[in-house]
Amino acid sequence: xxxxxxxxxxxxxxxxxxxxxxxxxxxxxxxxxxxxxxxxxxxxxxxxxxxxxxxxxxxxxxxxxxxxxxxxxxxxxxxxxxxxxxxxxxxxxxxxxxxxxxxxxxxxxxxxxxxxxxxxxxxxxxxxxxxxxxxxxxxxxxxxxxxxxxxxxxxxxxxxxxxxxxxxxxxxxxxxxxxxxxxxxxxxxxxxxxx
Amino acid sequence: xxxxxxxxxxxxxxxxxxxxxxxxxxxxxxxxxxxxxxxxxxxxxxxxxxxxxxxxxxxxxxxxxxxxxxxxxxxxxxxxxxxxxxxxxxxxxxxxxxxxxxxxxxxxxxxxxxxxxxxxxxxxxxxxxxxxxxxxxxxxxxxxxxxxxxxxxxxxxxxxxxxxxxxxxxxxxxxxxxxxxxxxxxxxxxxxxxxxxxxxxxxxxxxxxxxxxxxxxxxxxxxxxxxxxxxxxxxxxxxxxxxxxxxxxxxxxxxxxxxxxxxxxxxxxxxxxxxxxxxxxxxxxxxxxxxxxxxxxxxxxxxxxxxxxxxxxxxxxxxxxxxxxxxxxxxxxxxxxxxxxxxxx
Numbered sequence: 241x242x243x244x245x246x247x248x249x250x251x252x253x254x255x256x257x258x259x260x261x262x263x264x265x266x267x268x269x270x271x272x273x274x275x276x277x278x279x280x281x282x283x284x285x286x287x288x289x290x291x292x293x294x295x296x297x298x299x300x301x302x303x304x305x306x307x308x309x310x311x312x313x314x315x316x317x318x319x320x321x322x323x324x325x326x327x328x329x330x331x332x333x334x335x336x337x338x339x340x341x342x343x344x345x346x347x348x349x350x351x352x353x354x355x356x357x358x359x360x361x362x363x364x365x366x367x368x369x370x371x372x373x374x375x376x377x378x379x380x381x382x383x384x385x386x387x388x389x390x391x392x393x394x395x396x397x398x399x400x401x402x403x404x405x406x407x408x409x410x411x412x413x414x415x416x417x418x419x420x421x422x423x424x425x426x427x428x429x430x431x432x433x434x435x
Numbered sequence: 436x437x438x439x440x441x442x443x444x445x446x447x448x449x450x451x452x453x454x455x456x457x458x459x460x461x462x463x464x465x466x467x468x469x470x471x472x473x474x475x476x477x478x479x480x481x482x483x484x485x486x487x488x489x490x491x492x493x494x495x496x497x498x499x500x501x502x503x504x505x506x507x508x509x510x511x512x513x514x515x516x517x518x519x520x521x522x523x524x525x526x527x528x529x530x531x532x533x534x535x536x537x538x539x540x541x542x543x544x545x546x547x548x549x550x551x552x553x554x555x556x557x558x559x560x561x562x563x564x565x566x567x568x569x570x571x572x573x574x575x576x577x578x579x580x581x582x583x584x585x586x587x588x589x590x591x592x593x594x595x596x597x598x599x600x601x602x603x604x605x606x607x608x609x610x611x612x613x614x615x616x617x618x619x620x621x622x623x624x625x626x627x628x629x630x631x632x633x634x635x636x637x638x639x640x641x642x643x644x645x646x647x648x649x650x651x652x653x654x655x656x657x658x659x660x661x662x663x664x665x666x667x668x669x670x671x672x673x674x675x676x677x678x679x680x681x682x683x684x685x686x687x688x689x690x691x692x693x694x695x696x697x698x699x700x701x702x703x704x705x706x707x708x709x710x711x712x713x714x715x716x717x718x719x720x721x722x723x724x725x726x727x728x729x730x731x732x733x734x735x736x737x738x739x740x741x742x743x744x745x746x747x748x749x750x751x752x753x754x755x756x757x758x759x760x761x762x763x764x765x766x767x768x769x770x771x772x773x774x775x776x777x778x779x780x
Binding site for chain 2: 244247277278279280321322324325328330331346347349350351429430431432
């Protein structure tokens with residue numbers, strides 16, 4: 241698994257629960273080191289081990305933990321760069337949803353060896369969608385739930401999300417847009433770059 | 436709606452940064468995004484070349500030149516602040532009196548987007564500008580992560596090298612480090628002195644009181660030598676009880692005699708270890724390196740050895756400066772036998 245993925249888990253634990261909790265996780269997962277490097281590749285099993293360890297240390301069920309990670313990735317000040325990159329996907333939340341199909345391609349432009357899970361958006365009506373995620377990491381759909389929830393807030397949209405099942409590496413999320421201009425959301429200024 | 440107006444509406448969507456010129460070189464129409472560059476100024480009606488400075492091709496001086504440049508790549512800059520640079524392409528319009536110039540930001544896009552508060556909606560959806568801005572941010576973030584990794588690796592490399600150049604027992608430099616420092620000084624052709632110091636009676640301490648006592652003595656010796664030399668000097672432990680000190684910019688034999696005397700005197704003060712006293716001394720051989728001498732590291736070490744052996748033969752606990760005449764005594768060109776035996780033996 242790419243170091244960026246593992247590093248994201250580490251940053252989530254450190255920023256949300258403190259550095260000492262992360263050390264506990266790293267020790268429990270028996271990584272043999274404390275810090276993941278963003279730009280190195282690690283064995284896939286390590287990601288599973290660290291997620292299991294984090295679930296135990298933080299006393300959060302795995303699915304909740306995954307969703308928390310997704311929310312963190314978009315809403316924490318330390319991950320503002322990522323929120324901006326996602327906002328490039330579209331001017332509206334619906335445009336953003338449609339841009340998710342391109343996410344693996346977009347990611348490859350920036351980091352060629354980072355393989356993102358395959359995501360496919362199905363639109364059933366103007367306000368009803370499902371997102372199909374194919375990932376080797378179980379619970380990736382929950383991460384996407386967290387991301388979508390936070391991005392809906394970001395766009396000022398009220399959306400109801402539901403994880404409607406998983407199996408054979410495929411997870412599905414149903415998305416129901418209730419109000420498209422629910423709140424002002426957060427601003428996205430093309431020119432404002434993250435230092 | 437006239438054909439020209441219909442054309443403008445199409446171009447406003449496809450090329451929101453275009454403008455139309457009339458036959459006299461005045462601006463006749465401005466696309467919606469281009470208008471955002473000068474929201475408080477009415478561009479329509481102004482002479483194009485008074486608003487935009489043509490940087491290249493340089494030969495273009497007049498409207499007629501400009502109109503003749505159809506199909507060529509233009510480099511432009513806005514004349515008043517902010518003096519944004521633009522790329523342009525002029526083509527003949529639908530009717531012969533009009534020309535269309537399409538503009539784009541080129542490399543100034545990042546500044547321009549911030550400067551003029553542009554949004555995705557200001558670019559045609561087939562325009563790759565937004566993708567490029569995305570890519571710039573994504574690549575910068577990835578580059579930053581790589582840069583941090585490189586920094587950490589660099590730090591680890593320095594720490595590893597530091598260890599590889601340090602004698603772990605005494606904290607002094609080791610033989611490898613001394614070889615590097617000496618080679619560097621020879622490369623620079625600097626003036627310096629090289630002191631080769633060998634402990635006297637150290638083997639006795641080791642044999643009779645054990646290695647722990649020996650280690651303690653070596654650590655004490657190291658501290659004394661560091662204290663008695665300058666920060667700019669390099670002190671290295673090059674063997675079990677052998678040390679080399681490289682002292683740059685020191686021509687004065689008197690001060691070296693002083694340094695040698697102080698080191699020997701302090702080393703002769705009995706060193707306490709677990710209630711016992713360790714007694715040692717030191718012999719020193721010193722050689723000067725003068726610029727342009729063409730001496731190699733081996734020759735310098737060899738000369739220092741000869742001077743050191745001379746100190747041993749002369750009864751230890753002293754410093755000898757190298758001179759070629761020392762080589763006349765055959766005893767000085769080979770290590771003394773039983774060099775670790777006490778004087779009385």
